[in-house]
Amino acid sequence: MPSANAVLKNPIETPAEPEKRVRNRAATEQAILDSAKRLLAEEGFQNFGINAVARGAGCDKQLIYRYYGGLDGLVEAIGTDLGSWVKDRIPDDTGGMFLLTYGDLMERLALLFLDALRADPLMRRIVAWEVSENTEQVRRLSEARSKALAGWIDRMRGSLTPPKGIDAVGVNAMIFAAIQHLVLSATVSGQCAGLALKTPKDWEKAATALKRIVRGVYG
Amino acid sequence: MPSANAVLKNPIETPAEPEKRVRNRAATEQAILDSAKRLLAEEGFQNFGINAVARGAGCDKQLIYRYYGGLDGLVEAIGTDLGSWVKDRIPDDTGGMFLLTYGDLMERLALLFLDALRADPLMRRIVAWEVSENTEQVRRLSEARSKALAGWIDRMRGSLTPPKGIDAVGVNAMIFAAIQHLVLSATVSGQCAGLALKTPKDWEKAATALKRIVRGVYG
DNA sequence: CCAACCTGTCACCAGCCGGTGAATAACAAG
DNA sequence: CTTGTTATTCACCGGCTGGTGACAGGTTGG
Numbered sequence: 001m002p003s004a005n006a007v008l009k010n011p012i013e014t015p016a017e018p019e020k021r022v023r024n025r026a027a028t029e030q031a032i033l034d035s036a037k038r039l040l041a042e043e044g045f046q047n048f049g050i051n052a053v054a055r056g057a058g059c060d061k062q063l064i065y066r067y068y069g070g071l072d073g074l075v076e077a078i079g080t081d082l083g084s085w086v087k088d089r090i091p092d093d094t095g096g097m098f099l100l101t102y103g104d105l106m107e108r109l110a111l112l113f114l115d116a117l118r119a120d121p122l123m124r125r126i127v128a129w130e131v132s133e134n135t136e137q138v139r140r141l142s143e144a145r146s147k148a149l150a151g152w153i154d155r156m157r158g159s160l161t162p163p164k165g166i167d168a169v170g171v172n173a174m175i176f177a178a179i180q181h182l183v184l185s186a187t188v189s190g191q192c193a194g195l196a197l198k199t200p201k202d203w204e205k206a207a208t209a210l211k212r213i214v215r216g217v218y219g
Numbered sequence: 220m221p222s223a224n225a226v227l228k229n230p231i232e233t234p235a236e237p238e239k240r241v242r243n244r245a246a247t248e249q250a251i252l253d254s255a256k257r258l259l260a261e262e263g264f265q266n267f268g269i270n271a272v273a274r275g276a277g278c279d280k281q282l283i284y285r286y287y288g289g290l291d292g293l294v295e296a297i298g299t300d301l302g303s304w305v306k307d308r309i310p311d312d313t314g315g316m317f318l319l320t321y322g323d324l325m326e327r328l329a330l331l332f333l334d335a336l337r338a339d340p341l342m343r344r345i346v347a348w349e350v351s352e353n354t355e356q357v358r359r360l361s362e363a364r365s366k367a368l369a370g371w372i373d374r375m376r377g378s379l380t381p382p383k384g385i386d387a388v389g390v391n392a393m394i395f396a397a398i399q400h401l402v403l404s405a406t407v408s409g410q411c412a413g414l415a416l417k418t419p420k421d422w423e424k425a426a427t428a429l430k431r432i433v434r435g436v437y438g
Numbered sequence: 439c440c441a442a443c444c445t446g447t448c449a450c451c452a453g454c455c456g457g458t459g460a461a462t463a464a465c466a467a468g
Numbered sequence: 469c470t471t472g473t474t475a476t477t478c479a480c481c482g483g484c485t486g487g488t489g490a491c492a493g494g495t496t497g498g
Contacts, residue, residue, distance in 0.1 A: 023464055023475050046265075046352060050456060060477050065457080128351045131403035133265060142408060150413065170428030173414035177404065178397035184350035185396065189361060194369065195392035209389030216435025242445050242494060269486060279447055284487080 029067050031057045033081075036074050041122035045129040075137045079144035085123075086148040090116045092155060102162045103218035109156060110175055110210050117183045118203075124187055127180050163218060171217050178213075182206065248286050250276045252300075255293050260341035264348040294356045298363035304342075305367040309335045311374060321381045322437035328375060329394055329429050336402045337422075343406055346399050382437060390436050397432075401425065 035056035040048055050071050054061035068074040090112055099105045117123055123145070130142045162168035186197035196202050254275035259267055269290050273280035287293040309331055318324045336342055342364070349361045381387035405416035415421050 025475065028475080044351065049454095051454075061456085062458085062478090063476070066475090071456090128347075131400065131407055132263065132347045132351050134407045139408070146412070166431065167424060167428055169414050170424050171431060173412040173425075174397045174401065174428050174432055176412045177400035178393045181350065181396035181400035181403075182393065184400075188350055188353045189358070193365070193392040193395045195388050205386060205389050206392075209386055209393050212385065212390060213393055213432055213436055217432055244445065247445080268484095270484080280486085281448090281488085282446070285445085290486090 025067070028057070028059055028063060031059065032064055032067065032074065033077055037078060037081075037122055040078070040125050044125050045132070072137055076140055079141045082126075082141075082144045083148045083151075085120075086116075086152055089120055089123075090152055092152070099158070099160065101219070102160050102168075103215055105157065105160050106172065106175070106218055107211055107214045109153060110179060110214055111207060113176065114179050114183065114207065114210065117179065118186075124184060128184055166217065175210075175214065179210070244286070247276075247278055247282060250278065251283055251286065251293065252296055256297060256300075256341055259297070259344050263344050264351070291356055295359055298360045301345075301360075301363045302367045302370070305371055308339055308342075309371055311371070318377070318379065320438070321379050321387075322434055324376065324379050325391065325394070325437055326430055326433045328372060329398060329433055330426060332395065333398050333402065333426065333429065336398065337405075340406075343403060347403055385436065394429075394433065398429070 032053065035058075036048075036053045039052055039056050043052075050061045050064055053071075053074065054064055057064075064070065064074060068077060097104070097108065099108060117127075126141055126145055129138055130145075182192050182197070185192035190196065190198045195206065197206060251272065254277075255267075255272045258271055258275050262271070269280045269283055272290075272293065273283055276283075283289065283293060287296060316323070316327065318327060336346075345360055345364055348357050349364075401411050401416070404411035409415065409417045414425065416425060
């Protein structure tokens with residue numbers, strides 16, 4: 001029965017034209033990286049795996065091992081991108097405002113960060129990942145993210161210094177923590193601790209509350 | 220070869236005494252529920268599944284289907300427990316303090332919640348789960364949690380009302396969001412946005428910052 | 439004693455996962 | 469045309485997952 005094999009190989013009908021995939025390593029690497037970012041942003045870290053990334057990139061998973069040394073390397077590559085990612089998404093200037101006081105600065109930083117996080121699914125997923133798992137993968141990603149963020153804040157800070165007698169590190173950690181959890185919770189459930197977060201108006205109220213908190217501390 | 224079967228059934232040696240498992244449905248149900256809570260608290264929601272729970276409970280997974288109707292029902296049972304869970308872990312009284320102002324109240328609530336969350340791995344995992352996934356399971360769990368929490372706050376509030384002109388819902392959402400993210404981040408990485416959160420002294424600083432924020436808004 | 443019921447166990451399924459060794463197809467140089 | 473290199477795919481493995489049907493073993497009631 002030599003014909004049986006042939007049937008398995010190609011079941012008559014249209015020759016199927018296997019898409020004439022070009023041989024281009026750089027493009028493939030990019031496709032893999034894009035697939036990984038897209039998958040992570042859209043589906044979250046739960047179903048994030050070698051097989052899914054390969055499927056999304058339309059190539060064999062073997063290539064991920066070859067080009068990135070496995071999922072870990074791929075995640076690291078995502079982390080490397082994160083620096084520029086932040087720079088692209090959050091304005092680096094003062095937006096034409098004069099930031100006279102530390103309070104002015106922190107209010108602006110808080111609002112910018114809030115909007116940036118709301119607009120960036122990938123970053124949100126990474127933040128959620130960070131508080132859910134403690135693997136080497138996540139730790140590296142987390143480090144890259146916090147570094148990028150710290151750099152941004154430092155660039156914006158200029159020569160402004162916090163008021164004396166206030167533990168700015170502690171207070172700012174609280175403020176950024178609040179923003180992150182607020183946005184994550186809103187993304188998942190449309191609300192946070194009883195505060196609705198769906199309409200633009202809802203978000204205005206949140207922004208107002210945020211400003212109130214910043215100003216309450218820094219004046 | 221009828222002996223081969225017998226060998227597979229019992230390889231001679233000690234009769235092994237299969238532990239004389241008692242037949243007690245109530246106890247088994249409890250064992251399953253305990254296993255589920257323990258597993259969720261210790262391992263997180265990532266590896267939380269029927270097989271793992273059954274292994275932890277030392278029984279067959281079939282019983283989880285029988286008694287709880289599957290994982291969903293089991294999660295729901297955890298949620299049902301959550302009300303009493305909260306009551307057991309967070310003091311319901313004022314701790315002998317007189318809460319004169321709304322600011323007094325919120326400061327106390329914030330600090331109590333911070334400590335309670337720090338001390339409760341299960342609750343932390345649930346919070347992390349809430350911001351990571353949006354399935355029916357998690358939604359129900361989340362609802363149970365927020366209800367228990369809202370009830371607690373309401374009991375503590377008594378007749379105190381927030382100052383006029385302040386959106387207490389918004390501000391409080393921020394405060395509780397900050398606490399939750401701070402504790403989650405600390406649990407995973409020992410820090411949050413550059414603020415170290417390991418030693419008791421670190422946590423004192425965090426508490427001070429938290430108080431400063433609350434007082435900044437509510438006086 | 440037998441029958442019905444309840445608790446618990448076991449064996450098995452299909453499906454997906456991460457991971458690996460070998461084959462294949464396109465291209466470049468000789 | 470041949471040879472070698474590189475990009476890409478394929479076939480397969482063991483292991484784990486959720487899910488189900490059949491069966492064994494006590495317990496109860498007639």
